[in-house]
Amino acid sequence: MSDQTPEDCKICALFCDSSNFCATLSPPELVSLSAKSQTTTFKRGQTIHDDLIARWPIFVIESGVMSLQHLLNDGRKTIAAFYTRGDVVDMRNSSNRKVGHLVALSKLKVCKLSPRIFESIVHSNPRARSVIWDSLRDQSFRAIDHSSDLAKKQALEKLASFIFECSHRNPGKSKKDRVEIPARRLDLAEYLGMQPETVSRCYKILEDQKIIKVSDLSLIHILDTPALRQIANGARAEQTITAGTRPNLKMRSAG
């Protein structure tokens, strides 16, 4: 843990991102917030403990990926949400309601904000309030979108949908058809409500169809955006995922 100085903030990537909360701050606000903020880093797999959250319920993801996990009695695990660079996480109600565990999915750096200063900035700075409000609403609708992916989509459709979600959340990263997948297969499976084997098979189907190309485990290239979009929006695959029975699968004509 290390205290922030206004100088630290000024070289922080978030401060330079005009759509981000930190970039809306006036110089005096920046001074007072940074004086009471701290950065912390976590390693992959580390859980952010409840007592830390109780003392620092508000923080910003500076780099890396964080997950919100739920656990069932018999050990089944779900990643209910991802948080990535720039996301402001507000856990101030986590004591009333069991919201799950925050776990780092990669090397993670967060900047913990003083709730008191945060609140006073939200009070006095309408632009900051508007940005933070929009961001929270966006998180809410993102969760709702995810629900609807999980509810009725098939495995292939969920994966296609997820690829677009990743692409939208990483707008900067050079070309549009190059998408970085910020999670391992197992994490991905837990987020999409399927098994890692199924994820792997779905990737294979999309590759065989020449819709995507998997260069690295965490980097794919979209070769046929319309086809991928079609699948993501529910052009139901005519085929099962089961190991190499029919070599190429067709889509049912989409409604």
Next chain:
Amino acid sequence: MSDQTPEDCKICALFCDSSNFCATLSPPELVSLSAKSQTTTFKRGQTIHDDLIARWPIFVIESGVMSLQHLLNDGRKTIAAFYTRGDVVDMRNSSNRKVGHLVALSKLKVCKLSPRIFESIVHSNPRARSVIWDSLRDQSFRAIDHSSDLAKKQALEKLASFIFECSHRNPGKSKKDRVEIPARRLDLAEYLGMQPETVSRCYKILEDQKIIKVSDLSLIHILDTPALRQIANGARAEQTITAGTRPNLKMRSAG
């Protein structure tokens, strides 16, 4: 549509609910907000049109149930979220992002708030800001919980979970073991990501097990709360849903 007067507000059930936004307003705030607010009613199945949302993006559910629906290309439909009495719905970003359609699931009465007045109250009244902020964050975590229900739970577990969700969202309604289900079987199936037939079968299993009693299509009694809780938390049923094979099913020992 009818304009509100402060007198209307004072007899509105929301105003009397201390945990609600409207109850935090000072008399002058109430006067200015009510002067610019309108109530509208919808019948079951009616969609709240985009142009209405564009003009009135913020509203409060006064009575009835509203749903946020997503549609796939081939006609599969999902209810991604429910909104019930007291929920403040803020759709101000719905133009940027496709969030789905708002559809009334029952006779529905909403009170549309002027965004300008709403914003100015949020600016000047810290108590109102805190209530509305908590409520929005709660909606977000509710959506996340729902995601995790959909991701890894089996049909029976999802239904059990949903029964508790309904029970929590209707705390007032007399006894605790009496739960009102504010949706028809089909709506429920669309919310839980399953087929109406499966919902029906799951109800039957819970009844056969003497865990619940279904009095009415929209009213159930919980007979064995611990058992229901066990199922909801993922004590995986040892049995399939398929029609009356084994008469009584046991639970696997929960981890």
Next chain:
DNA sequence: TTGGATTGTTGCTACAGATCAAAATGAATG
């Protein structure tokens, strides 16, 4: 109240994806 339409239930069959097992690939360590 009657009749027609909508919604819910029950039984049966089929299949998408879970599960188990094992090989293959990748990452970490000495």
Next chain:
DNA sequence: CATTCATTTTGATCTGTAGCAACAATCCAA
């Protein structure tokens, strides 16, 4: 570079629930 461990992929089988059809119950309008 070799060795070990962790993760991913592939193959084969099994199962929970989707899908279909037929019937029963409920709702609604006339």
